[in-house]
Amino acid sequence: MNIDEVSPYIRVAMDSLVDAAWRIDERVIWDYELLYLKEGQLHVTIDDRDYYGKAGDCFFFAPGQRHAIQAIGGARVHQPHVHFDLRTEPDSKEIGVSFKPLEQMTAKERGWIRDNELNTDPSAIPSHFRPHDPRTLETLLFELIREYEAKPPFYELRLKGMLLSLLSHVLRDRYWAHTVTSSGHMELLSEIRTYIEHHAHRSLKLDELSERFHLSKFYLIHLFRTTFQLTPIQYHQQIRMEKAKSMIQYTGLFMQDIAELLGYANIHAFSRAFKAHTGCSPSDFRRL
Structure with missing residues (x-):
């Protein structure tokens, strides 16, 4: 091709x-x-x-x-x-x-x-x-x-x-x-990614992942980024933002409620994170 x-x-x-x-x-x-x-x-x-x-x-x-x-x-x-x-x-x-x-x-x-x-x-x-x-x-x-x-x-x-x-x-x-299968880490990385996806409703730290999966933070980042071109925390943020966009677009929930459901400390923290990821505020995204 x-x-x-x-x-x-x-x-x-x-x-x-x-x-x-x-x-x-x-x-x-x-x-x-x-x-x-x-x-x-x-x-x-x-x-x-x-x-x-x-x-x-x-x-x-x-x-x-x-x-x-x-x-x-x-x-x-x-x-x-x-x-x-x-x-x-x-x-x-x-x-x-x-x-x-x-x-x-x-x-x-x-x-x-x-x-x-x-x-x-x-x-x-x-x-x-x-x-x-x-x-x-x-x-x-x-x-x-x-x-x-x-x-x-x-x-x-x-x-x-x-x-x-x-x-x-x-x-x-x-x-x-193919890459993960070849390196023999497919099962482990799938387990890590599933864990991240299941905890999109709250903040997630690299220390937690490192301790849970018995990997050094350096090796965890290297392995995850080599395979998925994202660090574990970047992937977690991406999942949270996709959930946020879906809630904003397809529900009538208030922004404060969405922020709480995704584990942000307050609406301001949620708005900052959303704007950094999408380039617009949550309210602007809903209007668009």
Whole structure:
């Protein structure tokens, strides 16, 4: 993949909720599809290989791959997904989403199948994977879907940026997974990150993490930053701010209540931290 040439075209982005009997028979798509399994279970066959997905898993379908999808487990399936071309082509707007097997396509339709540029390292994305940071992936995907559905002015430009953010997150997540696995610290770092996420409602000190996980502060910072490009405390602050933004945007809570729920000493400390992270005050963020 030549990063300088990437200018994605988002064909479809939708939040799909289907019943327990839903299925898609074997087909070949012309573009890429990223599917996030938020709820339920799926049996997916890709090029004669079977995969079984549960909530929190992702499936990635590449152009030209034969695949079939079926809900299993007797429950509904919540599967937000996005179809996209890696770069906008002259015929991108002409092409829809394929539900045909290769043998039923016309010569023109076969010519629509894009080259798969996301199948070699360092930008290879596997057909089935479980992200190590599903919350961020889910947030990015749903923001993209809302933008696609609302179609405000200049939405096409913003969609490109949002898809690039989502794609870079997936690639970075895969890179980190490989790095952590190679260094043998995957389980420990996952445990540290989970602990940080579960304590986003209060202040957290490096001394506490160092003592709990029996690591020196220097080594803890080195290990965490090497893998995630953030220190543990920076990651904790990022999680708190994401929670703050969500509360401000989607609830009617007073700022004082949000500050208390996130463990800030007072509204002034919360406002300073929020402005340092986002560039605007909490009240301005709510108005925007």
